[in-house]
Amino acid sequence: MTYQPVVPFSGFAGWRFLSRTMETQQAAFAASTENQRLDAYFRETIGQIDTAKALVDDRRLLGVALGAFGLDADVDNKYFIRKVLEEGSLDRTALANKLSDKSYLALTTAFGFGDYSVPRTKLSTFADEILTKFQTREFEVAVGNVDNDLRMAMSLQRDLPELAAKDMSETAKWYTIIGSPSLSRVFQTALNLPPSVGALDVDQQREIYMSKAQRVYGTADPAELSRPETLEVLTRDYLLRAQLSSMISVSSQNVALSLLQNAGAQRLSLRL
Known part of the structure; x- marks a missing residue:
């Protein structure tokens, strides 16, 4: 079962509680069975990846790579991500340098497929680097499922x-x-x-x-x-x-609902 962060309050009160318990909750999240399995697979496999194509063809690896930079939604955009990775970051005309969202630039810079003859996936510290970012981002996603x-x-x-x-x-x-x-x-x-x-x-x-x-x-x-x-x-x-x-939005919705209900009741009364 996926770990669900404990956030008993919303707003600034919720933030203060989360800040006090952040370290403990992040550790519990990282220790979940699902995250441990993904962690082990990434460590065992990423060093064998030499090209952008190899990365995008492995959905589990790609999920970690994108998740580390907050780009989870692009997991099915394989052609686009491959192009971003293959063009790299050193050429000013590269796709990542043209995109307003600089998360793509951070992604391609981290992997180095388009910038170096030997990608950064070969570094002994690479798995730790990406997994640390991934776990941090994924915990944020888990918190967001409770309170965005x-x-x-x-x-x-x-x-x-x-x-x-x-x-x-x-x-x-x-x-x-x-x-x-x-x-x-x-x-x-x-x-x-x-x-x-x-x-x-x-x-x-x-x-x-x-x-x-x-x-x-x-x-x-x-x-x-x-x-x-x-x-x-x-x-x-x-x-x-x-x-x-949020409170104003909910209040407005409640007022609108109340008006609609009252109008409906009045029409029913007139018919009777």
Whole structure:
């Protein structure tokens, strides 16, 4: 039976509980029979994989590879993933460099099929590297099956510090945030921006995000936003606003249902 994370509360209260129990719950998740079997198979097999084709032809290996980078939904897109892997990351015209979602770039960089004569699958540390990412992401998925807002909060803790540490300009980092489905959702919610902002030109979006972050958090620098104390406030704001939005949505649905029921009762009364 698949391990199900224990999350007794929603919103920020749920996050505080999950944070306190994270290490224990992650260990229990990794120790599940299903994960142990997949772990063993990946360790035994990945070193034999020399090409992108060999990887995509093995569904279990591909599932781990994609899951490690949050790309689980692409497990059936074998041709697309093979192309991403074979073109690599070093050529500026490679497919992974053209895609707005940089998870594909991270994937092809990690495996190295299109960049080196000998792929990184041959490294003795490769299995540990990918499986660590995979278990982390899969635990997030398991949490998301219980509460997706908490999954987004977990993604923020990993993705924002990683982005902040990269040798990129502040502007480039904001473009990455906007291009990331999880980061853009968290920032949009935390900054109380309307969903319609996503339809604007990307330069306009960046200006709006940076301006609002400066007003709310006193900085528009992702490196500063990733500092523990600021990251905690950002996480709290996201979860509280997400919970409020959910409550308003449920309340609106209840009002609409009540109105429909009352209207139906009135029509029935008139007929009688």
